[in-house]
Amino acid sequence: MRTFLPPSAADLFLRDLAQRAEHPDAASTIGAVLHLSGAVPELPDLQEYVAARLSRLPCMAHLLRGDGRRAQWVHAVPDPAHHVSARRVGSGLEALEAAVQDLMRAPWPEDAPAWRLVLLHGQVADGFALLYLTHHAVQDGGTIVAVLEALFGPDAPTERPATVLRTPPAEPRPRLRQVLRSAAVLLRHARKHHVWSSPSQPLSSRRRTSWVQVPVVWLKAVARASGASTNDVYLTALGHAIAGWASTAWPRAAQAPIPVMVPVSLRTADEVAVPGNRLFLTRVDLPGGLFPLTQRLARTSTVTAALKSPGHRAVLRAALTRLPTGLLRRLVAMSTAPGRLTLAASCLVMRKRLRYGNAVVNRIDPVMCCPPGAPLAVIMLVYAGEASVCFRIDEALPGAESLPARWLQALEDLSTAGERPTTSPGAAATAAPGPSTE
Numbered sequence: 001m002r003t004f005l006p007p008s009a010a011d012l013f014l015r016d017l018a019q020r021a022e023h024p025d026a027a028s029t030i031g032a033v034l035h036l037s038g039a040v041p042e043l044p045d046l047q048e049y050v051a052a053r054l055s056r057l058p059c060m061a062h063l064l065r066g067d068g069r070r071a072q073w074v075h076a077v078p079d080p081a082h083h084v085s086a087r088r089v090g091s092g093l094e095a096l097e098a099a100v101q102d103l104m105r106a107p108w109p110e111d112a113p114a115w116r117l118v119l120l121h122g123q124v125a126d127g128f129a130l131l132y133l134t135h136h137a138v139q140d141g142g143t144i145v146a147v148l149e150a151l152f153g154p155d156a157p158t159e160r161p162a163t164v165l166r167t168p169p170a171e172p173r174p175r176l177r178q179v180l181r182s183a184a185v186l187l188r189h190a191r192k193h194h195v196w197s198s199p200s201q202p203l204s205s206r207r208r209t210s211w212v213q214v215p216v217v218w219l220k221a222v223a224r225a226s227g228a229s230t231n232d233v234y235l236t237a238l239g240h241a242i243a244g245w246a247s248t249a250w251p252r253a254a255q256a257p258i259p260v261m262v263p264v265s266l267r268t269a270d271e272v273a274v275p276g277n278r279l280f281l282t283r284v285d286l287p288g289g290l291f292p293l294t295q296r297l298a299r300t301s302t303v304t305a306a307l308k309s310p311g312h313r314a315v316l317r318a319a320l321t322r323l324p325t326g327l328l329r330r331l332v333a334m335s336t337a338p339g340r341l342t343l344a345a346s347c348l349v350m351r352k353r354l355r356y357g358n359a360v361v362n363r364i365d366p367v368m369c370c371p372p373g374a375p376l377a378v379i380m381l382v383y384a385g386e387a388s389v390c391f392r393i394d395e396a397l398p399g400a401e402s403l404p405a406r407w408l409q410a411l412e413d414l415s416t417a418g419e420r421p422t423t424s425p426g427a428a429a430t431a432a433p434g435p436s437t438e
Contacts, residue, residue, distance in 0.1 A: 004274035015137035031133035038359025239286035241406035257285035
């Protein structure tokens with residue numbers, strides 16, 4: 001039997017963010033760009049194909065209604081003729097970039113499930129792109145992975161799922177010692193930091209967007225040599241990029257620890273493709289200042305240790321499912337208040353190869369949102385041996401457009417010549433760029 005929880009405080013927060021945004025760049029829209037090689041499909045065929053698979057994806061057939069305890073998921077039948085569309089774009093990546101940016105800014109209708117699939121064609125002679133977008137209040141990164149694999153994965157079944165229950169099953173309670181340990185971690189990272197609070201340079205709702213691609217073997221080689229995880233390597237390069245940029249452009253973040261919100265996925269096996277977020281935003285303070293990357297990697301692995309603990313995850317899951325609605329709402333409000341809200345860094349892994357008919361998905365670029373009050377947001381998506389990293393950066397940050405290149409350089413410096421391919425990261429990024437908007 002499939003189950004899903006009622007809307008959480010995080011779902012409501014993400015839904016209401018749009019009201020705070022002064023520009024649609026800061027909307028809660030997330031998704032992915034699938035790059036395929038092969039003949040451009042006919043739109044009616046694509047619509048029929050998607051329609052045949054919607055019955056097993058409840059996240060694509062529900063609306064979020066109400067507030068507080070009255071919030072609920074309301075079933076709404078999606079119309080593929082409305083949700084699946086096509087757009088012809090001009091030749092070249094710049095035309096694709098413009099189309100992606102335009103669609104990322106498009107508002108969501110109030111009376112239809114918040115997702116769209118757009119066939120983009122014309123930018124290359126031998127392929128096309130599929131842009132999948134959704135509202136973060138209804139789907140998180142794990143849901144997007146499930147949706148893409150259900151729609152375009154190998155041998156995806158089309159049968160209707162079992163009846164969806166409104167009441168989730170009981171879950172084991174975490175041990176008291178682990179609860180106390182996890183509470184100490186959360187409280188330690190709940191202090192205000194004011195890293196991004198600058199009266200002379202207030203943040204905005206305008207965003208720069210860029211993508212960078214690197215072979216996954218580069219991250220794995222560094223992780224293997226250091227005993228860290230690939231996510232630690234990704235975060236280390238990010239911290240180093242921010243520290244280097246801040247040393248000349250943002251003094252508040254030049255020497256202090258760099259607070260980063262990391263979404264911890266708490267989705268269970270029976271919650272695949274259900275509506276709502278199954279994650280807990282937990283903060284880690286990456287080492288700040290300028291010092292050798294190897295030391296930064298070791299320190300990063302230490303501060304992210306709690307994120308890898310099954311016991312800590314059990315406490316976070318209990319907080320998501322057991323805390324009273326009012327208390328969880330206050331926790332979300334506290335963590336996203338001015339002086340505490342900070343950048344977010346996510347990581348997704350696609351383990352199945354995707355295709356549509358005979359057209360093969362060669363690369364997937366993630367689409368991240370950066371809410372009002374956040375300086376930037378970054379997400380890395382791993383697919384088919386390649387990691388694509390999306391940067392959404394507040395235009396108010398001076399010189400911050402250099403962060404993607406700084407991240408790339410930090411990753412190159414972390415690597416050793418004997419453990420990475422001979423092709424340089426810069427060459428790969430130039431040869432296969434993703435959409436770079438604004």
